[in-house]
Amino acid sequence: MKLLVPVKRVVDFNIKVRVKSDGSGVETAGVKMSMNPFDEIAVEEAIRLKEKGAATEVIAVSAGVAQCAETIRTALAMGADRGILIETAEALEPLAVAKLLKAIVAKEQPGLVLLGKQAIDDDMNATGQMLAALLGWPQATFASAIKIAGDRVEVTREIDGGLETLELTLPAIVTVDLRLNEPRYASLPNIMKARKKTIETITPAALGVDPAPRLVQESVAEPPERKAGVKVASVAELVQKLKAEAKVI
Amino acid sequence: MPVLVLLDHETGQIKQPSRSAIAAAAQLGEVHALLAGHDLAATAAAAAQIAGVGKVLVADDAGFAHPVAEPLAALLVALAPGYSHILAASTATGKSVIPRAAALLDAQSISDVSAVLGPDRFVRPIYAGNALATVRSRDPIKLLTVRAASFDPAPAAGGSAAIEAITPPVAPERTASFVSQAVVHSERPELSAARVVISGGRGMGSAENFALLEPIADALKAAIGASRAAVDSGYAPNDFQVGQTGKVVAPELYVAIGISGAIQHLAGMKDSKYIVAINKDPEAPIFAVADYGLVADLFTALPELKSELERA
Numbered sequence: 308m309k310l311l312v313p314v315k316r317v318v319d320f321n322i323k324v325r326v327k328s329d330g331s332g333v334e335t336a337g338v339k340m341s342m343n344p345f346d347e348i349a350v351e352e353a354i355r356l357k358e359k360g361a362a363t364e365v366i367a368v369s370a371g372v373a374q375c376a377e378t379i380r381t382a383l384a385m386g387a388d389r390g391i392l393i394e395t396a397e398a399l400e401p402l403a404v405a406k407l408l409k410a411i412v413a414k415e416q417p418g419l420v421l422l423g424k425q426a427i428d429d430d431m432n433a434t435g436q437m438l439a440a441l442l443g444w445p446q447a448t449f450a451s452a453i454k455i456a457g458d459r460v461e462v463t464r465e466i467d468g469g470l471e472t473l474e475l476t477l478p479a480i481v482t483v484d485l486r487l488n489e490p491r492y493a494s495l496p497n498i499m500k501a502r503k504k505t506i507e508t509i510t511p512a513a514l515g516v517d518p519a520p521r522l523v524q525e526s527v528a529e530p531p532e533r534k535a536g537v538k539v540a541s542v543a544e545l546v547q548k549l550k551a552e553a554k555v556i
Numbered sequence: 557m558p559v560l561v562l563l564d565h566e567t568g569q570i571k572q573p574s575r576s577a578i579a580a581a582a583q584l585g586e587v588h589a590l591l592a593g594h595d596l597a598a599t600a601a602a603a604a605q606i607a608g609v610g611k612v613l614v615a616d617d618a619g620f621a622h623p624v625a626e627p628l629a630a631l632l633v634a635l636a637p638g639y640s641h642i643l644a645a646s647t648a649t650g651k652s653v654i655p656r657a658a659a660l661l662d663a664q665s666i667s668d669v670s671a672v673l674g675p676d677r678f679v680r681p682i683y684a685g686n687a688l689a690t691v692r693s694r695d696p697i698k699l700l701t702v703r704a705a706s707f708d709p710a711p712a713a714g715g716s717a718a719i720e721a722i723t724p725p726v727a728p729e730r731t732a733s734f735v736s737q738a739v740v741h742s743e744r745p746e747l748s749a750a751r752v753v754i755s756g757g758r759g760m761g762s763a764e765n766f767a768l769l770e771p772i773a774d775a776l777k778a779a780i781g782a783s784r785a786a787v788d789s790g791y792a793p794n795d796f797q798v799g800q801t802g803k804v805v806a807p808e809l810y811v812a813i814g815i816s817g818a819i820q821h822l823a824g825m826k827d828s829k830y831i832v833a834i835n836k837d838p839e840a841p842i843f844a845v846a847d848y849g850l851v852a853d854l855f856t857a858l859p860e861l862k863s864e865l866e867r868a
Contacts, residue, residue, distance in 0.1 A: 320820050321818070401655065401664065402658070427684060427801065429682050430667065430668065431665075432651050432667050432668075433665055436625065436651075436652060436654075439625075439656060440660045441659050443729070445731055446626070446652070446656065446732065448648070448651065461735065464648070465795075466649075467746065467748070469739030470738045471622075471737045472736045473624070473734060473735060474732065474735050476730065485802060521663065521664035522664055522666065523692040524689055525690045525691065526689070527682070527687050527689050528687065529687065530681070530686065530688050535849070536848055537848060539848055540850075541850075542852070542857055542861050542864055543860075543864055545850050546865065549809070549830070553809070553830045555809040555830050
């Protein structure tokens, strides 16, 4: 069984993003970019499933500018077998990405697509659900445990206040949450090996998909700034202020 | 056209985030509330009393006994022709169902809406709330999830909506099946919904020391959180993590103990109403966002805090 893992190139999670002064978006020029952290967890899980013998091949796919090849290369260094870059300069929304991935699924016929639950740039949390809808496949979002047995996958999901377990018949879509695993660091030999792995480049047009956005991003603004308050001298003063001033305890 | 809101419910009650979604929907048009589930008589009566609801649609079917995304999305698609907007709260269910239904309707859903500016213009946080995007939808139908913390919930009483039973469409052929549920019955509130959160960072020093937060959490009826540094160091489990890659919280009171205030942590808690920071480093970035800062060694401050709170 093949596993498909979509990976997104995003501003590194340790970078404090800056809103452009003209309000057109967030500054990304010259900013460190990395693989979306939730996608790293998906890549890790796919590699573990292959190591356990539940899968035969892990394919990493990314959609976006040419530099997304670096993100695919990171997945290859972790242990994915090959990559597919859907190259476009278009700002892609989840629906467009889901349509592109649907076309890749038609070509590659994976038994399971593992995605990060959301990207930490647009925070949409939608691509996996949309891909499942377009394919007519069952979905399990926010996975914290994944067990494959035969043609079924049992997924434990993080829901509000606890956990839920679903069973899905393959092929299926699973989006992964933080607790699923801790992604490995790529070792130097594996980074070297990854350079020899293949990345196929394809365009949205070749996949027959129009990736034009549906939403107009009118503006991006800084959230209201939080001002530093006061320093208190003692615990007693702190408790007194929380009671009398803030009235929160 | 009216606006449809898919409600989250449990044991005959409508969950509070859904009442926030109703408040958001009321800014867009006449609100119809949709309940899908099994044995819904009491739940439907509760929904009909929510202020601002014009009609309650009830899909009572054994197939909806658990909120599985596939049949719920199919239900929304079947109802979509009669509505300008379909909303749900940004809960586990809303987040799973709304994008799925949107794709079936060839629309781009808008997640975690924090303000409604007009019928097609919405504000939503991006980059874990480090920026606010204003977006305009060009789709004929708009599907939204609503950030509950941004809308005061519609009052649970005061309405008297008509209740109408509807026949759900045939369930999709390929649907996930429910196996089990384990909802944590902790004495403490759920981290993402708690009124008070107390979090520990790397400064806690060890898992044993991290337990020093527990009596204070008990006294404050608080949920316990942790910074990524504390989780990475093994002081606290991963599901405690507050931050960009963990949970985003906005309680009335957030107490940060031994947390320096890395960007990724601030992204997860800076919408809290009041922030308290206790840290021995006066230069720690957490003090730049704290309403009340105390420069102190946490190992002397925590026992003092415990006895002050117990005295109260």
